[in-house]
Amino acid sequence: NAGVTQTPKFRVLKTGQSMTLLCAQDMNHEYMYWYRQDPGMGLRLIHYSVGEGTTAKGEVPDGYNVSRLKKQNFLLGLESAAPSQTSVYFCASGKTEAFFGQGTRLTVV
Amino acid sequence: DQQVKQNSPSLSVQEGRISILNCDYTNSMFDYFLWYKKYPAEGPTFLISISSIKDKNEDGRFTVFLNKSAKHLSLHIVPSQPGDSAVYFCAARNRISGSARQLTFGSGTQLTVLP
Numbered sequence: 001n002a003g004v005t006q007t008p009k010f011r012v013l014k015t016g017q018s019m020t021l022l023c024a025q026d027m028n029h030e031y032m033y034w035y036r037q038d039p040g041m042g043l044r045l046i047h048y049s050v051g052e053g054t055t056a057k058g059e060v061p062d063g064y065n066v067s068r069l070k071k072q073n074f075l076l077g078l079e080s081a082a083p084s085q086t087s088v089y090f091c092a093s094g095k096t097e098a099f100f101g102q103g104t105r106l107t108v109v
Numbered sequence: 110d111q112q113v114k115q116n117s118p119s120l121s122v123q124e125g126r127i128s129i130l131n132c133d134y135t136n137s138m139f140d141y142f143l144w145y146k147k148y149p150a151e152g153p154t155f156l157i158s159i160s161s162i163k164d165k166n167e168d169g170r171f172t173v174f175l176n177k178s179a180k181h182l183s184l185h186i187v188p189s190q191p192g193d194s195a196v197y198f199c200a201a202r203n204r205i206s207g208s209a210r211q212l213t214f215g216s217g218t219q220l221t222v223l224p
Contacts, residue, residue, distance in 0.1 A: 103151070
């Protein structure tokens with residue numbers, strides 16, 4: 001019963017490096033989301049997808065790109081990492097009562 | 110400009126007593142409210158929700174109350190147990206957010222239940 005799985009769980013990047021965070025869900029959900037969690041700010045929506053091949057911007061999209069080539073996968077990319085992108089990233093799927101992955105802790109130095 | 114506010118960063122209660130977590134919102138277009146629970150190093154898990162057409166929803170030890178006129182909701186946990194110690198996030202859905210059903214989250218309240 002995997003639910004929502006995020007890869008990797010931890011990562012340290014140097015400023016300017018790029019990386020991709022992978023989210024996979026096995027619940028056949030159409031809706032998938034990427035959030036970031038920062039101290040004192042709750043979870044903020046970065047990008048979301050309402051189905052395979054579709055993506056849209058959330059509240060804080062700058063510096064990130066996403067792709068949803070397969071229904072079960074939602075990728076979050078950082079093209080040129082900045083220290084301000086140090087955060088915990090959560091992927092979620094589901095229409096309203098979203099199911100969350102365990103998170104990716106990213107540090108940009 | 111936080112549309113969903115949890116003004117208490119932390120709350121401590123004794124085991125067996127009632128825990129009351131509060132949440133205020135400013136956007137009158139929110140039509141659905143949720144509470145999530147988060148343990149360290151894990152993702153948030155859905156706990157309970159309430160539609161704006163109701164004022165109360167109960168699920169076991171957890172009850173959510175909604176006061177639309179005050180734009181306020183609260184989560185009651187009774188009796189509180191040490192395993193309830195976690196961060197609780199309030200979230201709200203905007204009825205005009207289209208098909209995405211986007212949620213706006215509060216900043217969370219750390220609940221500690223003391224044995």
